[in-house]
Amino acid sequence: MKKDELFDLLENVDEKYIEEALHDYDEYDSTKPIVVYEGKTRVTPMKIIAPIAACLAVAAAAGLVFSNRDKITRILRSNGSATSVTTSAAAPAASAAEPAEIKQPDDPEFVDKCKKIITDRFSSDENVSLRCAMLDMDFDGEDELLISVNPSRGTHTYGVYVFKKTAGKPSELGSFALNHEGDFGFEDLYKTPGENSYYYYFNERYNSTCDKEGMKIVTVGKFSDLSGEEVYERTGLNITVDPVFNLAELNDNYLDQYYNGEERVTRQEFRRLWKQYPGLPEISTPQTFFGYDAKAEALDILAEKYGISRDELSNTSRSWTVTDLNGQGLPDGVVVFSGFDKLPNIYAFEDGEDGVEFLGELNVKGELLDNIWIRQMTYDDGNGTYPYYITAKIDDENKSSEYSVFRINERENGSLWSEELLNYGRDGGELFFRVGDHNAYGDEFLREFNKYRVGYDHENNMKLDHEIMLALISNYCAHEDINYYSDFDDSATPEFISAAYADTHRDLLQDAALFCRAVIDDYEISLFGEGVFSTGYRGLDPVYGADKLFVALAKNGELLDVLEITPEDEYYTDGFFTGFGGGFTPIIGKYLQVTLVSRDPHTVNLQFFNENNVEITTFAVENDKLVKVKQSNLKISETYPKLDMNDIPALDSYYPNRGDSLAAAELASEKYGEYELRLVSDKLYTYTGEIGEGKILATDLALMLCKNGEICHSERIITDANTINGAVTVNMISLDKLDELISFIELDDGVVIKVSCEDSDDWFFRLKEDGFEPITPRESYDNRVPLSDNYTVNGNTVIDNETQLRFTFDF
Amino acid sequence: MTDSEIIELYLQRDERAIAETQSLYGNYCEKIALNILGNYQDAQECVNDTYLKVWDSIPPQHPRIFAAFLAKITRNRAISMYRRLHADKRGSGTVPLILDELEDIVSDGTDVSQNAEDREVIAAINRFLGELPEKNRRVFVLRFVCCESVRGIARQMGLSENNVSVTLNRTKKQLKQHLKKEGYL
Numbered sequence: 001m002k003k004d005e006l007f008d009l010l011e012n013v014d015e016k017y018i019e020e021a022l023h024d025y026d027e028y029d030s031t032k033p034i035v036v037y038e039g040k041t042r043v044t045p046m047k048i049i050a051p052i053a054a055c056l057a058v059a060a061a062a063g064l065v066f067s068n069r070d071k072i073t074r075i076l077r078s079n080g081s082a083t084s085v086t087t088s089a090a091a092p093a094a095s096a097a098e099p100a101e102i103k104q105p106d107d108p109e110f111v112d113k114c115k116k117i118i119t120d121r122f123s124s125d126e127n128v129s130l131r132c133a134m135l136d137m138d139f140d141g142e143d144e145l146l147i148s149v150n151p152s153r154g155t156h157t158y159g160v161y162v163f164k165k166t167a168g169k170p171s172e173l174g175s176f177a178l179n180h181e182g183d184f185g186f187e188d189l190y191k192t193p194g195e196n197s198y199y200y201y202f203n204e205r206y207n208s209t210c211d212k213e214g215m216k217i218v219t220v221g222k223f224s225d226l227s228g229e230e231v232y233e234r235t236g237l238n239i240t241v242d243p244v245f246n247l248a249e250l251n252d253n254y255l256d257q258y259y260n261g262e263e264r265v266t267r268q269e270f271r272r273l274w275k276q277y278p279g280l281p282e283i284s285t286p287q288t289f290f291g292y293d294a295k296a297e298a299l300d301i302l303a304e305k306y307g308i309s310r311d312e313l314s315n316t317s318r319s320w321t322v323t324d325l326n327g328q329g330l331p332d333g334v335v336v337f338s339g340f341d342k343l344p345n346i347y348a349f350e351d352g353e354d355g356v357e358f359l360g361e362l363n364v365k366g367e368l369l370d371n372i373w374i375r376q377m378t379y380d381d382g383n384g385t386y387p388y389y390i391t392a393k394i395d396d397e398n399k400s401s402e403y404s405v406f407r408i409n410e411r412e413n414g415s416l417w418s419e420e421l422l423n424y425g426r427d428g429g430e431l432f433f434r435v436g437d438h439n440a441y442g443d444e445f446l447r448e449f450n451k452y453r454v455g456y457d458h459e460n461n462m463k464l465d466h467e468i469m470l471a472l473i474s475n476y477c478a479h480e481d482i483n484y485y486s487d488f489d490d491s492a493t494p495e496f497i498s499a500a501y502a503d504t505h506r507d508l509l510q511d512a513a514l515f516c517r518a519v520i521d522d523y524e525i526s527l528f529g530e531g532v533f534s535t536g537y538r539g540l541d542p543v544y545g546a547d548k549l550f551v552a553l554a555k556n557g558e559l560l561d562v563l564e565i566t567p568e569d570e571y572y573t574d575g576f577f578t579g580f581g582g583g584f585t586p587i588i589g590k591y592l593q594v595t596l597v598s599r600d601p602h603t604v605n606l607q608f609f610n611e612n613n614v615e616i617t618t619f620a621v622e623n624d625k626l627v628k629v630k631q632s633n634l635k636i637s638e639t640y641p642k643l644d645m646n647d648i649p650a651l652d653s654y655y656p657n658r659g660d661s662l663a664a665a666e667l668a669s670e671k672y673g674e675y676e677l678r679l680v681s682d683k684l685y686t687y688t689g690e691i692g693e694g695k696i697l698a699t700d701l702a703l704m705l706c707k708n709g710e711i712c713h714s715e716r717i718i719t720d721a722n723t724i725n726g727a728v729t730v731n732m733i734s735l736d737k738l739d740e741l742i743s744f745i746e747l748d749d750g751v752v753i754k755v756s757c758e759d760s761d762d763w764f765f766r767l768k769e770d771g772f773e774p775i776t777p778r779e780s781y782d783n784r785v786p787l788s789d790n791y792t793v794n795g796n797t798v799i800d801n802e803t804q805l806r807f808t809f810d811f
Numbered sequence: 812m813t814d815s816e817i818i819e820l821y822l823q824r825d826e827r828a829i830a831e832t833q834s835l836y837g838n839y840c841e842k843i844a845l846n847i848l849g850n851y852q853d854a855q856e857c858v859n860d861t862y863l864k865v866w867d868s869i870p871p872q873h874p875r876i877f878a879a880f881l882a883k884i885t886r887n888r889a890i891s892m893y894r895r896l897h898a899d900k901r902g903s904g905t906v907p908l909i910l911d912e913l914e915d916i917v918s919d920g921t922d923v924s925q926n927a928e929d930r931e932v933i934a935a936i937n938r939f940l941g942e943l944p945e946k947n948r949r950v951f952v953l954r955f956v957c958c959e960s961v962r963g964i965a966r967q968m969g970l971s972e973n974n975v976s977v978t979l980n981r982t983k984k985q986l987k988q989h990l991k992k993e994g995y996l
Contacts, residue, residue, distance in 0.1 A: 010955050011886055012933045015879030017940050021952035022839070022882065 105132050105145055107165075114145055114163040114170045145170075297356040298349040305358065308342050523602055523621060524554040551619060553626050560624045668741035672767070676706045677753060679742050703742075703755065703765065705772055713771035814877035821869035828869075829862045836878065840885045846958040847889035860888045882957065889958075932995050939989040943982065946970075950978045951986075 105111045111132055134143040145163045163170045303310045349356050553561040602621040620627045669678045680702050704714040744767070745752045753772055755763040765772040812831045820828035840861050844854035864884050874880035940948050949968065953959040954975075959967075965975045990996040 007955070008890070009933050010936070011883055011890075013940060013952060013956055014937045015876040015883070017937075017948060017952050018879040018882050018956055019876050020945070021949045021957060022878065 105134050110163075110165055110168070110170065111145060111147075114147055114172075117163075117170060117172065118147055298358075301349070301356060301358050302343065302347055306343060312342055522555050551626060553621060553624070555624060561626045563619075563626050563628070668739065670742045670744060672744040672751065674707055675712075675767075677742055677744070678704045678706060679755065680704060703753070703772070705767075705770070707770060715765075715772070818869060818874060818877060821866065822873070829866060832862060832865065832881070836881050839878065840881055843882055843885045843957055844889040846960065846963075847886065847893055853892060854889070857889045857892050858885065860892070861885045864888060886956065886958065932990070935990060935993045935995060936986070939986055943985075947978050947982050950975055951982045954979055 115132075132145060132147050134145060142165070145165070147163070163172055165171070299313045300310060302308075303313050347358070349358055551563045551565050665681060667679045667681055669676055671677075702714055704711050706712065741756055743754045743756075745754055751767040753765040753767055755765075812835065814835075817828055817831045817835065820831060837858065840858045841854050844857040844861070848854050848857060861881065861884050864887075865881065868884070872880075940951065943951065946968070950964055950970075953964045953967075954961070961975050961979070964970070968975070970978075987996065
């Protein structure tokens with residue numbers, strides 16, 4: 001066991017290196033709870049055993065001296081915490097088949113104390129429904145009080161709280177945040193299809209079911225005691241049970257049930273499913289809070305800053321909302337409080353890497369305080385005029401900024417509370433726009449906002465005319481804060497437009513938007529959309545469309561040229577999207593990429609994707625103008641540099657089509673007679689994680705047949721391998737098999753080109769004069785010819801090298 | 812209470828030593844154990860074993876860096892428990908993955924020299940680590956000594972997961988070359 005030896009040896013590395021590695025590693029900080037990550041899920045295990053220190057104190061009081069394991073075991077067992085020294089397998093977990101008995105609380109005074117702890121966390125205007133039950137959650141022989149909380153509005157504190165009675169006083173053990181958006185407690189939540197109940201997972205040992213109306217523990221058992229079939233029977237969910245942490249492995253069938261079936265997924269459900277897949281950006285709503293602890297910390301800061309007692313702030317009528325600083329849809333820490341009885345303004349905090357930080361405050365009269373810019377506006381929604389505010393927070397380096405529109409509402413008692421209506425900003429030079437999804441007037445505000453921005457009132461038509469489009473583009477390109485990238489950047493995923501969720505109607509997001517931008521040397525080539533809308537989601541992928549698309553060329557901040565490039569073809573005219581009322585054109589977003597082809601002359605590819613086609617338009621820059629170039633005129637040798645493994649960049653995600661990528665490259669080439677066959681990819685990723693390290697993920701493959709250095713035939717290879725919801729096509733290629741990617745196979749009746757795919761069937765093409773054609777049906781061909789290293793091809797006969805069996809095929 | 816004060820309690824055979832260790836390093840040890848065992852209850856039990864081991868080890872030992880001393884004992888206990896619990900099956904936790912990764916270093920048919928003293932090999936590894944950039948060294952130690960997940964390392968060090976993976980891959984290759992160069996492979 002050589003690797004075992006090495007593994008053991010590593011225990012003895014110099015302690016200073018261990019100290020260095022663990023220094024400032026906050027998850028090793030005993031002042032913070034242990035956090036276990038699984039996928040994007042964050043779980044804070046509940047401490048269910050008495051701390052050993054307490055046990056030792058008991059032991060010392062009892063006059064016990066421990067010097068060996070048996071004594072410690074006895075001490076702990078005597079203290080009712082035997083689970084801490086027995087193996088988990090021996091822990092007295094209740095059987096899944098034997099639901100634990102649930103009792104009603106018998107100590108009203110204790111219940112009231114616990115309830116007060118909960119209700120103090122709510123604003124006074126929130127109507128909270130509480131239900132109680134008693135259950136021995138930590139198996140110490142004593143029942144704990146469980147309080148389910150079902151607020152009338154807002155979702156952040158919907159959950160179950162567990163209190164232990166310690167010397168007659170409530171001690172909160174933890175909580176199950178049934179609101180999966182919450183960042184605290186036990187958050188895994190599964191809705192059982194067809195039932196109004198929720199299935200959640202607790203402390204990696206127990207599972208229970210809770211209905212929306214209250215709490216009903218149905219089963220208590222160790223997850224690993226349940227087989228996948230049993231879990232399915234109980235919940236309707238396909239969950240991989242072993243290992244225990246892989247709860248999130250809802251299989252594709254389950255997703256298909258929602259996305260392809262009759263049942264439209266709710267936004268909440270979608271978000272929950274979304275979170276099950278690692279690597280996806282988190283999405284949330286402005287209502288989501290960053291966690292009770294951070295909230296409490298923010299209030300502490302506020303209380304200290306203004307010399308007000310913490311209790312006064314806790315008990316006051318207040319509200320808060322969370323902003324989205326980077327436009328990723330995640331409420332990444334900026335929270336705004338308002339409506340305090342004792343404090344008149346709006347106060348912004350950020351939950352950053354170093355904890356909660358006070359950002360500044362806004363005077364509701366419109367005065368700027370601290371570093372937050374504010375502009376007061378009014379809006380009449382037909383029922384009255386509301387004041388609202390555009391606020392901005394700009395970071396120190398002026399690279400990112402955020403603008404939010406808050407509406408200030410007044411309660412009957414005269415106190416004020418704020419509501420975020422929309423959010424707009426720029427992060428690292430990228431524009432983003434987000435309309436508060438809880439806001440019925442988003443489009444109206446958007447129009448007002450654009451009016452404010454460009455000084456143009458486009459009255460009855462939400463769309464901008466071309467002149468205004470140019471003005472917007474020009475305004476953007478001339479912006480002095482444009483953050484020029486040092487090199488090509490093709491981060492085309494328009495996550496800055498993250499407003500619309502799975503709405504079934506066309507949802508106009510923005511009059512105009514920048515979708516992607518490539519900065520190449522002095523040039524900046526941008527793709528803009530006019531009349532940007534969302535059609536919801538296709539599988540897990542947000543889908544966006546625009547009425548018109550423009551390519552803009554800028555240099556040194558000056559707009560040089562704009563071309564309209566709206567594709568003529570309508571995509572998605574059948575299948576999934578017919579349910580939305582017909583095809584929209586074009587589909588953009590992650591189905592569109594800008595890639596650098598060459599620098600001399602500067603040439604870029606714009607690629608439009610759908611599941612059946614890749615449309616590529618190539619533009620060259622000539623005399624500072626954009627010129628449309630046909631792809632077939634390009635020479636491969638000029639367009640695709642050889643793949644250099646040293647250039648493989650970092651990838652930020654498990655998920656393909658996200659994170660850093662390598663620009664176009666030639667993966668492999670193979671000569672056959674006068675022909676040279678080249679396999680190229682317009683987008684490469686390294687791939688790590690669950691699928692495996694040391695892989696290249698190559699998308700947008702093309703096979704090009706060259707003769708005398710010129711392309712005589714080329715064809716896109718759209719594989720069905722590793723398809724992400726049928727929308728993105730990718731191939732997995734192992735790093736150490738690059739030289740085996742393509743090959744020519746001579747058969748009796750001709751030559752076949754083979755393209756190897758690691759995780760799917762290989763591809764075969766028949767070589768023709770100055771061209772090739774796919775062998776179809778491919779599946780049939782693949783099934784008949786099991787070509788691999790284990791086989792030898794002789795004419796149309798395939799020989800199994802191991803068994804020497806021969807297969808002869810009639811191609 | 813400082814590390815040296817806690818160690819002094821151990822030396823004085825004062826049982827508060829364990830309570831103070833638990834207070835200051837309880838989560839620290841649990842996290843390391845959890846990295847390896849993948850099960851919170853097992854990790855808790857492992858940490859209890861760690862406390863007992865520390866209690867039995869000090870004296871005569873007098874740790875130079877208490878935190879690292881705890882980390883090593885926790886790792887050792889956790890790996891022992893892991894092997895006991897997973898004698899005949901592949902279980903959870905990061906150990907199988909880490910072993911797979913380590914195989915890259917010793918996968919060419921050669922063995923860690925049986926004639927070489929382990930301490931010479933570890934000395935060579937320490938020399939190698941000493942020459943690494945701090946970031947690469949931290950990534951390597953977190954992964955292979957503390958058995959932290961790639962994701963966890965990435966999150967804590969502010970790196971992308973792929974950056975961590977690439978760093979690990981490159982460091983493994985460099986270590987392999989280093990051990991070869993020094994004659995241990």
